[in-house]
Amino acid sequence: MRSFDAIIIGAGQAGPSLAGRFNDAGKTVAIIERKHVGGTCVNTGCKPTKTLVASAYAAHLARRSRDYGIVLGGDVTVDMPAVMHRSHQVTLDSRHGNESWLDGMQHCTLIRGHARFESANTIRVGNEILTAPQIFLNVGARAAIPDFPGVQDVPYMTNSDIVVLDRLPRHLVVIGGSYIGLEFAQMYRRFGSQVTVVEKGPRLVGREDEEISDAVRGILEAEGIQIRTGAECIRFAKHADGVAVGVTCTEGEPEVIGSDVLLAVGRNPNTQDLGLDKAGVELDARGYIKVGDDLATNVEGIWALGDCNGRGAFTHTAYNDFEIVASNLFDGENRKVSDRLLGYALYIDPPLGRVGMSETEARKAGKNILVGTRPMTKVGRAVEKGETLGFMKIVADADTKQILGAAILGTGGDESIHGILDMMNAGATYDTLRWAMPIHPTVSELWPTVILSMQPN
Structure with missing residues (x-):
């Protein structure tokens, strides 16, 4: 039996960073990974897909080249093996970077294999038994296969x-x-x-x-x-x-x-083959690990981070799970999942950036709302780029002047939304954003204009 100060199961977005905090504190930590270091984001999610999106955008732009006064010879063709090689190389570089980072930690041991609980503080990996007073589950999720006929x-x-x-x-x-x-x-x-x-x-x-x-x-x-x-x-x-x-x-x-x-x-959590019943860890009806506001499970000394806890399905929520747990354990803070403000993006082109409540959600919550919109055809930066599809939208509380949420479906939407996200995190009213002086020419400079267009709705 090998003893550690902590054991982390899964080397996805939260795992290596948490291992780094234990290492920096001089504590021994084992991180167990049964497949690829980096988890979904690095291997089958963000890294490869956004690289493929970039290649697809290049093909799309090449076909539109005459719109910009650029003449290319012949038809635009796509070399799929080359596209895939580029994407896979981005994945490999990121995966190897994570592996090198873990290997360089003096007090961290990377163990390859499938982890299963023997008890609440004991883990089996193959023929090896590991024990630690603190165990963190970062096992992620996989694609759901629905029971469709055939x-x-x-x-x-x-x-x-x-x-x-x-x-x-x-x-x-x-x-x-x-x-x-x-x-x-x-x-x-x-x-x-x-x-x-x-x-x-x-x-x-x-x-x-x-x-x-x-x-x-x-x-x-x-x-x-x-x-x-x-x-x-x-x-x-x-x-x-x-x-x-x-x-x-x-x-x-x-x-x-x-x-x-x-x-x-959809996705299903990777929780069915961990021996969680031997540890007494509770799952919900969908197989997600039940956690409290501090991401602790019902069993003392066991936490769940990332997709497997059902409290977020994004890379940034998994990383924030790490931040919450690390801050509470090492920095004496009292961070909570309920404190965070969710933002996310849909990476079609143009992308959709979203934060906070939608208009529908605000209505259901009984809010007295103001709504402002602006078509991307009226955004100078979008016109200059020749990418004018979509619109900007903001929802605010008419009584408190708090920004409730926003969406931008348009060029740069995944970046521009952060102007609203940051304001909301700071607790600023829409008046504060109204009197900001954004840079021209950008997409973000239109947010004060969108605020001025708000009407009761």
């Missing part, structure tokens, strides 16, 4: 598969009309595939306000992507040309014939 009878891909695909699908059928599905849909359309998105709900990105969902749909359809919403009869069957995907029983063509299928309908 799904096990046909070949399909998840995000983990498609990020290493080095060929161009003739017709990619994407099941799921939210973040992961729409990003792959647009990028593969720009690479040259025919693409159909099948969404069970009545609209795309259903958590957003309806006008944002409609605008996203319009952007994708304008690029030739077929959208099938309200697909209540999703089913699969083998077909001579690939896979027959049943879409609906009521309207439109009942089937879509695709060469390839991508399942992008």
